[in-house]
Amino acid sequence: MIEAGGFNANALERRYELLDRLPSSLFHAAAVNLNGTLRDRVAGVLQWHSALMDGSLPSLEGLSWPDRPTAELLQQELTDLRLPHFCKGEASLVEALLLDVLEGTATVAQKCAEWEAAQLRELMKQERARRQKAQAASGTSPSEPTTFKAKGRTVVLEEPLDASTLATLQEEAARLAKNQGQAVLRERIQMAWQERVRIWAQLEEVFGELAMMLGRGWDLGRGLFRSRGWLEVARLRELLEKLPALRHLIQVLGRMKTSEDASQPPVMETVIGPMRRVHEERREVRSPFARSETRGIERSGDIQRMLPPEAVLLGHPTLRRLWHARRAERTLLTYKVDGTVLERFQTEREALEAQQRASPPMTRGPILICLDTSGSMTGLPETVAKALVLESVRVAFTEKRACYLYSFSGPGDVAEHELSLTESGLARLMAFLTHSFAGGTDVEAPLERAVSRLDSEAWSRSDLLLVSDGEFAVSEKTRGLMAQASARKGMRAQGVLIGTGHGASMSALCSQVHRFSDWQSLLESPGKKPTAARAEGCSL
Helix, strand or coil, rough: CCCCCCHHHHHHHHHHHHHCCCCHHHHHHHHCCCCCCCCHHHHHHHHHHHHHHCCCCCCCCCCCCCHHHHHHHHHHHHHHHHHHHHHCCCCCHHHHHHEEEEHHHHHHHHHHHHHHHHHHHHHHHHHHHHHHHHHHHCCCCCCCCCEECCCCCCEEEECCCHHHHHHHHHHHHHHHHHHEEEEEHHHHHHHHHHHHHHHHHHHHHHHHHHHHHHCCCCCCHHHHCCCCCHHHHHHHHHHHHCCCCCCHHHHHHCCCECCCCCCCEEEEEEEEEEEEEEEEEEEEEEECCCCCCEEECCCCCCCCHHEEEHHHHHHHHHHHHHHHHHHCCCCCEEEEEEEEEEEEEEEEEEEEEEEEEEECCCEEECEEEEEEECHCCCCCCHHHHHHHHHHHHHHHCCCCEEEEEEEEEECCCEEECCCCCHHHHHHHHHHCCCCCCCCCCCCCHHHHHHHHHCCCCCHHEEEEEEEEECCCCCHHHHHHEEEEEHHHCCCCCCEEECCCCCCCHHHHCEEEEEEEHHHHHHCCCCCCCCCCCCCCCCCC
């Protein structure tokens, strides 16, 4: 037990319990920062953390830390950089940003006194120079400064300033030092985050919302975004904007399957079927207990409804016995009185009804791409083929689907690429997009590899996309391989014929062939869309 006036450990614990809510990465920086009190500083950091995690900024009203001018500066800089947008839901990014803010404000707080003293010395020097200049202009000889020697050096004593002037100069020095501190803090934030935000914005422009998943936490470097590969990505993105049908083709590839992602909410579906339900009805039923109307005469033992002739018998000594006998036998003449009451009846009926039930969400399976990189694809077909690959990567990443590419040319020349938007995957994608197409065309090897991948559980529900100009031969072995994969494994083969070829080879391998033409006019005219020709019941 703690005696009166003694040390109270519990009170000390309660005083600093707010520190327990701070992320560990911010604990030291928040504790040693000299800007504001510890309690206000920690509370303010938590307010910033909560708002940034929601993708917004804290309200200046009620903000515990920092002071109002600094808070306004931070809000302006973070808004200009769009950092709240990129910080939403990213704890590591929010903590890194707040750590920079804490360290920046700590640096400013430590140097503020030094900056203020330097500003005050400069202002005092300017004030004395102004006074000397004014004295010289008025013809008054300026007073000579007092000098004396100390330790072999000559020390000059400047003219002292009056208290009012000194106070004014101190206020101005404090203002200038504060402005200098804000400039230092602004420059620190811009140097630390401007380049990162620029990279994220470029990624977002190309890949949409998933760009934030790509860029945050990556050390991509400036060179990647100045490379030829990144310029190719930006150019292909502009092409994709003109090809909505091409994007739709990629989205429908992959057979539907039940999602295994437990974080996805269930899908509510409507089921119509026969249902037996109990219905309650109310009917009017005549009852003697509801005495609401007279309906005739009857015999009973009810004295209240007895007719007057029966009552006469009670006045005769002998007939009294007859009356009692009739009453006992319930044969007295009485009025018949009854009425209607509502009774409830329950009946079962069968009817078709719609019910809502939860079922696991459905997702599409993986995508297998066989891409012709032969010399005949050089030029516009190559550009369109690369745009297909880029859109496949984007769709697969967005929908959490796997995507695998087989690029082929001559016999034995098959390159495999697992397309993913990881840090290494993006670099591989850049390398592929800068690769020039050349060589002959041998379609058998990539198709055999793609079909064999269907044997694994992860790729069993894949669909195949074959992209070529159709200038290749098809053997009976390859025809049988594709037919067997379609019949036994349910694989759907979609073909994209780029160019003006007849497409007989593509039609022999694919269940649907999508023809594109007029690419030259598409690329030369920004507003024009490609013409599409129907092939085997399908067109884009």
